[in-house]
Amino acid sequence: MALTGLEIYKLLPKTNCKDCGFPTCLAFAMKLAAKQAELAACPHVSDEAKAALESAAAPPIRLIIFGDTDQKIQVGNETELYRHDKSFFHMPGLLVRVQDDQPLDEVEQLVSQVDGYSVDYVGQPLNLDGIAVQSVSGDPVTFAKYAAAVRGKTKRPLILMADDPAVMKAGLAEVAGTTPLIYAANKDNWETMAALAKEHKAPLAVAAEGLEPLVEIVAQVRAAGVEDIVLDPGARGSHDSLNALTQIRRLALEAKPDRLLGYPVIAFPGQDSEGTAEESMLAAQQIAKYAGLLVLDHFDPAVAYALLALRQNIYTDPRQPVQVTPGIYDINEPGPNDQLLITTNFSITYFSVANEVQATGMPAWLLIADSEGLSVLTGWAAGKFDADKIATTVKSSGIADKIGHRKLVIPGAVAVLSGELEDELPGWEIMVGPREAVDIPNFMKLWKS
Amino acid sequence: MAVALELPKKKWIGQVREVVLGATEAEGGTRSTTVTVGGENTLPFLDFEAPVPNPPRIAVEIVDRKPNDWSPMLISAWGSAMDDPADWAKAVEELGVDSVLLRISLTDSGGNETTADKARASVRKVLDATGLPVIVFGPGQMDKDIEILVAVAEEAAGERIVLGVCDDKNYKTIVAAAMAHGHLVDARTAMDVNLAKQLNILISDVGLALDRVLMDPTTAALGYGVEYGYSAMERLRLAALQGDKMTQQPMLVTPGEEAWRMKEAKVGEDVPSSWGDWEQRAIAWETLTATALIHSGADIVVLRHPESVRRVKSVISKLWKKGE
Secondary structure (H helix, E strand, C coil): CCCCHHHHHHHCCCCCCCCCCCCCHHHHHHHHHCCCCCHHHCCCCCHHHHHHHHHHHCCCCCCEEEECCCCEEEECCCCCCCHHHCCCCCCCEEEEEEECCCCHHHHHHHHHHHHHCEEEECCEEEECCEEEEECCCCCHHHHHHHHHHHHHHCCCCEEEECCCHHHHHHHHHHCCCCECEEEEECCCCHHHHHHHHHHHCCCEEEECCCHHHHHHHHHHHHHCCCCCEEEECCCCCHHHHHHHHHHHHHHHHCCCCCCCCCCCEEECCCCCCCHHHHHHHHHHHHHHCCCCEEEECCCCHHHHHHHHHHHHHHCCCCCCCCECCCEEEEECCCCCCCEEEEEECEHHHHHHHHHHHHHHCCCEEEEEECCCCCCHHHHHHCCCCCHHHHHHHHHHHCHHHCCCCCEEEECHHHHHHHHHHHHHCCCCEEEECCCCHHHHHHHHCCCCC | CCCCCCCCCCCCCCCCCCEEECCCHHHCCCCCCCEEECCCCCCCCCCCCCCCCCCCEEEEEEECCCCCCCCHHHHHHHHHHHHCHHHHHHHHHHCCCCEEEEECCCECCCCCECCHHHHHHHHHHHHHHCCCCEEEECCCCHHHHHHHHHHHHHHCCCCCCEEEEECCCCHHHHHHHHHHHCCEEEEECCCCHHHHHHHHHHHHHHCCCHHHEEEECCCCCCCCCHHHHHHHHHHHHHHHHCCCHHHCCCEEECHHHHHHHCHHHHCCCCCCHHHCCHHHHHHHHHHHHHHHHHCCCEEEEEECCHHHHHHHHHHHHHHCCCCC
């Protein structure tokens, strides 16, 4: 929980020595509360006060990083229950699990596929994040062989999964030089697992059935000096997972109990699911509702694309209007005689219009004006999508060189601009399109160049 | 060291209204079953916090004639049932869903405008073919919607069907038709809490009881702005639980329609290989859109593909426990 300026002031020396660069301790405290100053600027602060301030400033959910410098997973640091209240910040890692009782060549092939998977989504490449290697054999030599083979096929972050510390140790030896997540400490092995995590400076997952046993082991491994922790509350299946992950998120944000649940949660949507279909829907739920890491048991490009798109959507910052780049978008390979429509660069406006146009199968030019991310009506009201802006966009875009006709379709919601536009764009015919994107296909069918 | 944990339950003061779709013979209709939605006083499926009286329900969209703009994958999934709305409605009922949504087309397959009489005949066919509660959507053009929905309301008098969509321009007429013949309305607004609330107020002011209003905050497909709808719904549901009486309507959304308009679902050719198998992708697009929406408060999801229906039905059966 963040402290107020006055609460911070009580922890400072109250000498007004100005060594921090501020006139008084109170002024410095206010700046600290506003995160416009660093505590290190005060040379006289006591160690107790420092500890109290640092702990109060720590995020309610610890940021956990693993992998290596080039390819890493960063999860945690979340502060919200609902994305609309601010944003969700660190997208959950999506990994695929392999086991050391599967044929080695199949494992290698799958790892290569996962490693190389990339799909373009609105201009950005989306990837899966890594591999979880699980010991089913219980044999250190076999697990080491699989861990080494997987490491040989991907540089992406790994989760090593074994209950027996001797097996884990053998696996860790094969991936030295990168930091995996160790899964998992449980009530029986936590002491040795904690020691391994410290030795390898790796984050440690803690697994238990239920929140109370989980909190107990977290307290133990934390007392043993492990700071980077990931939680597995054991709840599998959609119902139990949703309830458990919601409880953990709520308790973590309230710093209860004693911050023992302030860590990212790992989920296994494929476990106890009937095949890819159920796994995909549970994974979607866990992306929306509070998982920090998802370990999938199936890799299907069709499902991976859908999950990656959902993750992108849910973790979009709702405070930033999402924009597309203004300019000319050609849809269905248009030529000089095809129709020209204009709209704003608010992403949902753009996607609604572009998708309707695309779905008709008819070639068309879509001109996107820079409305600074505002929709048609808001843009018009704010002067960001008025006759002047539309005329400037048409003139500066170079669209006149690409088409033989001079007909421009404007959104029905700004029909009122057509007269003014004909003045600003001499020689152009302004046509009023539908108000809603959904009516565009019927409108476009009437086109005669 | 044993730790006693207190479960983090929130005390919500508001509750979603219960709305009943369909009327049996005893209630003045001919439906064999009715469907109750709403009644929650917690967020979706959080039965550790409060009992959840009703699960989200599934409606399946059919059209009064074989549509010419649907994906070939949907055409092959439904086959010849699409040639007749009665057959199609029966095929939907066999999937074990809760409701049939009949969409009236703007024109018939020959391009002739759908008349009010033609729309009545289609609705009659569907009502005779299935015992499920029925939702009827007009073609989506203001004048035509009014003409058709008014006639349909009269044809289905007493059946407690849902008339849609009812928006801020047509609501007076649609609400009057619903009140005259004992129906419900689907109140649609554009992904905005205040617009949704305002339309509920307008509808209520005209005199329709709020237990006859479904809120339809509009949705977008996965990859195409689903997060806007998701957050609008989550905010509406939170407002309802916090006691805002004008946001306490159950929510109906149409992930099937939205997902199947998108290239990812609609098309199988000329797409990147990283998109994977068409059928898997199309079904994933529809089911993941629907999944996200039921977790943000959807009480009715309208779907299109029979396999999506099976999957979403299965996941709801696992998620929903009445609690206590």
